[in-house]
Amino acid sequence: MKIKIVLAVLFAAVLSGCVGTPDAEGWRSAQKNEFLKILKTDKYASICDQQSLYANVKESENSKLMTKLLVAYTKNLANGCIVDPSLTVKEGEKTIVGYGTYSQKVSESDIKMKLKAGQSIENILKPYVPTFNQFSCLIKAHERLKNDSNTSASTLRKIRLNIERVKLMKPGLGENYALINIPEFVVRIIEKKKTAVMMNVVVGKRKMKTPMFSADLSYITLNPQWNVPDSIARNEVIPDLLKDPGYLTKNRMVMRSTYDLNSKKLSPSSVNLNAYVGGKGYVPFKFIEVPSEKNGLGRVKFIFPNHHSVYMHDTQSKHLFKRKVRTYSHGCVRLAKPSLMLDYISKNYTSTTPEEIKEKYDSLKTHYVKVTKRLPVHTAYFTTYMDECNNLLQFDDIYGFDKSHKLNF
Structure with a gap:
């Protein structure tokens, strides 16, 4: 050998x-x-x-x-x-x-x-x-701008930081992929270096940052139920439920022994809720928001399995997309145009027909649509980005990573 x-x-x-x-x-x-x-x-x-x-x-x-x-x-x-x-x-x-x-x-x-x-x-x-074209585009921009007396040192440093971030991404970006640029509050689907779909997003709060990672899109959930994470149950749902016994009904939630809607039904009076207020740790009962037109996750989720439990989804909070800074989620990525994303991905990355998608969507029951063609999803933190390798876009350092990074050159 x-x-x-x-x-x-x-x-x-x-x-x-x-x-x-x-x-x-x-x-x-x-x-x-x-x-x-x-x-x-x-x-x-x-x-x-x-x-x-x-x-x-x-x-x-x-x-x-x-x-x-x-x-x-x-x-x-x-x-x-x-x-x-x-x-x-x-x-x-x-x-x-x-x-x-x-x-x-x-x-x-x-x-x-x-x-x-x-x-x-x-x-x-x-x-x-790196095969990601941002690598060569940002290097060329840095070379061009460092010879321009009008370019500030902070801009040059910012570009260099983002060149380094490309190096840290997962090798083999993919010819077609979805790129969620966290500081830009934008997701793009890139097909052969061209932007096929682009829309605004809401990302995680500063204390609940959307993480940077790569994972393949696996399936789409139509009419999802929202499984309330234990941390949110402890710090939001249970305190509100203790104040208002009608909280679950008002918010279309049920209480079960597991995240399976068919699991054992529980009532707030059957457990000691006060023992699970605040902090972290496992909660031995679960809150579920059932599928509906008013579900907090909206009508569709896009799942790319990862240990961060992050996904893209619809939202009821449409007003947030009018804001310039959109850091309001618990870490997941909310989509401004979920129907556009659903239409594009289902037509190009699944074997399910548009008619079948509509039927499942209109049913208001939970359905899962398998993705049959590879589409990597990359969440990234680019405070500079070359749009189609032509225009240098700059964004605020919303999580403070630019400031925290130490350049050794």
């Missing part, structure tokens, strides 16, 4: 035109020239915290130092140059690392093997270059 890998690497090297006499470190003159050219413009915005090493390499062209810089450059390209300890999420008592980041393994020995085999530097870096 190892022989096959070595032969494959050598074949790639021949194709790249870098085969020649290597030095003791494995560098050929063509590779050195190529790497220095990449570094001169910082083509992939990954010199980052290696500025002093780069200065030494540029002056000496020392092969050992150049290898060290190549490894560092690749790691910066693969996993970014910013580390924010706040980017974690708590699930119960566990803290999950990698909240919004998808690290890639970078093997120093593999890089050295490819280098010694004569592969071009571009080939060595290629597996780690």
Whole structure:
């Protein structure tokens, strides 16, 4: 197997035109020239915290130092140059690392093997270059604007932060995907680099942030029931129910032993509600808002399974879409035009006919529609975004992540 890998690497090297006499470190003159050219413009915005090493390499062209810089450059390209300890999420008592980041393994020995085999530097870096077009678009914008005396330092820093955020996204964005840009309060469905659908959204409050992650759309729920999370039950529903015994009826809610509407019926008087007021933790009974035209989740949910329990959905609070800052949810993403999203996804990503969708929708009963074609959903935090790679859009740092990130360059 190892022989096959070595032969494959050598074949790639021949194709790249870098085969020649290597030095003791494995560098050929063509590779050195190529790497220095990449570094001169910082083509992939990954010199980052290696500025002093780069200065030494540029002056000496020392092969050992150049290898060290190549490894560092690749790691910066693969996993970014910013580390924010706040980017974690708590699930119960566990803290999950990698909240919004998808690290890639970078093997120093593999890089050295490819280098010694004569592969071009571009080939060595290629597996780690983000395919999301925002990467190249933002780099080009940064290059253009840093030479413009009218561009502020804060704008340049903002663009650089968002270049780094692209690196932290899950590799293999997909040719078609949904992108929820949290600070912009917008979701787009992108088809072959073009925006096919775009609409405003409401995202999580500052204390209940919408997380950054990637997951595939799995199914659509028509006429959903709302399973009230235990945290909301403790801090909102139970306190209101203690004040007003008619709260459940007024809000079209029922109380059950589980989130199954067919499970055992319970009444508020059958449990000690005061024991479950406030705080966190498991609640041994459940509140469910039944499907209806006035359901808090509206008439449709779009489910992309994830451990954050975040999804896109309709909402009764249409007035919130008139506001510029739309941070009002518990973390889920509310859609301004759910019917448009339903129509587009059902026609293009399910095998269910429009007639069947309408029949299920009009029934006011819960139905599930399976997504049959892959559509990744990415929630992201871009405070700068290149619209179709033409216009630089800038947005407020609603969660304070721009401020909290430390740039090491």
